[in-house]
Amino acid sequence: MSRAGYELPRSAFHLAVAALLLVGASGRAAGDAARGKELFANCAVCHGASGEGNEKLKAPAIAAMPQWYVEAQLQKFQTGARGAHPDDIEGLRMRPMSMTVKGEANISAVAAFVAALAPVRPAATLSGGDANIGKATYAVCAACHGPAGEGNPALKSPPLTQTQDWYLMAQLTKFKTGVRGTRPEDASGATMRPMALMLADEQAMKNVLAYVRTLAR
Amino acid sequence: MLTRYVEAASSYAQDIDGLIxxxxxxxxxxxxxxxxxxFGLIFRFRAKQGVKAQYISGEEKSQKRWVTIPHMLVLVCDVFIIVGAVRxxxxxxQTLPPADHTVRIVSQQWAWTFIQPGPDGKLDTEDDIKTIxxxxxxEGATYHFQLLSRDVLHSFSVPAFRLKQDAVPGRLITGWFKPTRPGAYDIQCAEICGIGHGIMAARLFVETPEEHQKWMEKLSPVARAPTPQAEAEQENTPPAEGASAGAGAE
Incomplete structure (x- = not known):
């Protein structure tokens, strides 16, 4: 009886500690989410309140982009691995904005908030692409970005189906011309650049993007 | 007086400070x-018992002097200010002294791109040096700048140079400066240009000629690669008199 009487408070103590830890963790998570939302207010100016993007400002849709990808891009912009080329007009605009997110905790918080946004299915803006020809070309892209364009975090390859075609076209062009993916610190960009160079011309890019559009449906 | 608060690092900074x-x-x-x-008049003509307030029309000469004399004196001061300001x-x-170098300054939301000639001294060639x-x-060189904007109004402001010049989309605006003091100084945008206006900052490094040469050699894409002509000239140049034998062919 005395043993049972001793164990009860001990169990209660463990329960209380567990409950406190749980409350603490959930409180922290709630704090991170609130912080993420707060930080996102700066992003929303260009990327839209729902992260839907704005072509006029050349700001792509970012809603539901994976947290690891948003974190990686913010870090690249901050270090100059991306957005520090004199001809990267949109990147140069994004770079100072990325610097308003100070510290890893804030980067994670805003990236988590972006990842939790409802995904968008942007309408096609490019015309003249042949999805059938693009399908064959996409076989190379699929090795990293996945057969359904779902992305692959292990290869640091983002999903392609949630982003506007005009943005993908602009990025392919930047990779091809060396505006993006030429900085030594940008390892994943350096991987992407030779892939973009395989697309011979604008028509080839339109074709593959037309096929990517079919994956988004 | 102002240099106590903001360093003066250009040839005309002192003139502008003097005017201010x-x-x-x-x-x-x-x-x-x-x-x-x-306050003197308020005190002198304060309310007093038994003294009735009176209305003064200001038409008498003795009264008008309170306006006309200070007016004339202020106008004399204005002449000094106008002469100083025009100078x-x-x-x-209004003056563009001959340039030793030219730099192109491209402003955009929310970054500054600086394009300088490489060793050939000419812009728009492959050895141009571009920095963000x-x-x-x-230090000591006269620079012409060609200021451009890619999008909206900006203003190129270097407080240490006392330089501020608007950048207008569609226009190429030329100006000049002559750095006089080595150091690192702030560059800022002085025209509201969007949400990132407050963080559209850059740094200006005024270097000694030796430091600047080293910087150019480090950054210019072709600065360190000798041209065929330079190599040929080097081969044909006889060693200087008194040159150490070990310094050349060895």
Whole structure:
């Protein structure tokens, strides 16, 4: 009886500690989410309140982009691995904005908030692409970005189906011309650049993007 | 006086400071005199028992002097200010001294791109040096700048140079500066240009000629690669008199 009487408070103590830890963790998570939302207010100016993007400002849709990808891009912009080329007009605009997110905790918080946004299915803006020809070309892209364009975090390859075609076209062009993916610190960009160079011309890019559009449906 | 608060690092910074000081002293003097007269009169003609307030029309000569004499004196001060301002404006904005170097400054939301000629001394050639948010210049050299905007209105402002020039989309605006003091200084945008206006900052590095040469050699794409012509010239050049035998062919 005395043993049972001793164990009860001990169990209660463990329960209380567990409950406190749980409350603490959930409180922290709630704090991170609130912080993420707060930080996102700066992003929303260009990327839209729902992260839907704005072509006029050349700001792509970012809603539901994976947290690891948003974190990686913010870090690249901050270090100059991306957005520090004199001809990267949109990147140069994004770079100072990325610097308003100070510290890893804030980067994670805003990236988590972006990842939790409802995904968008942007309408096609490019015309003249042949999805059938693009399908064959996409076989190379699929090795990293996945057969359904779902992305692959292990290869640091983002999903392609949630982003506007005009943005993908602009990025392919930047990779091809060396505006993006030429900085030594940008390892994943350096991987992407030779892939973009395989697309011979604008028509080839339109074709593959037309096929990517079919994956988004 | 102002250099105590903001360093002066260009050839015309002292002239602009002098003009601001002149205006501050003259206007400040008349401000203090006006306040002293105002409060003096309020005190002198304060409410007193048995004294009735009177309306003064200001038509008598003795009364008008209170307006006309200070007016004339202020106009004389204005002449000093106008002469000083026109002199500085002419020197800084209306005169373009011969350039030692030219730098192109491209403003955009929310970054500065600086394009300088490489060793060939010409812009728009393959050895151009492009930097983002960092401008390196040589102490004592006169620079012309070509200011452009890619999107909206910006203003290229270097407080240490006392330089501020608007950048207008569609226009190429030329100006000049001559750095006089090595150091690192702030560059800022002085025209509201969007949400990132407050963080559209860059750094200006004024370097000694030796430091600047090293910087150019480090950054210019072709600075360190000798041209075939330079190599041929080097081969054909006889060693200088008194040169150590070990310094050449070995």
């Amino acid at each position: 000081t002149l205006i501050t002293v003259l206007v400040g003097f008349w401000f203090l005199v006006a306040q002293a007269v105002l 500085v404006w002419t020197d800084v904005k 948010d960092e401008l390196h210049v040589k």
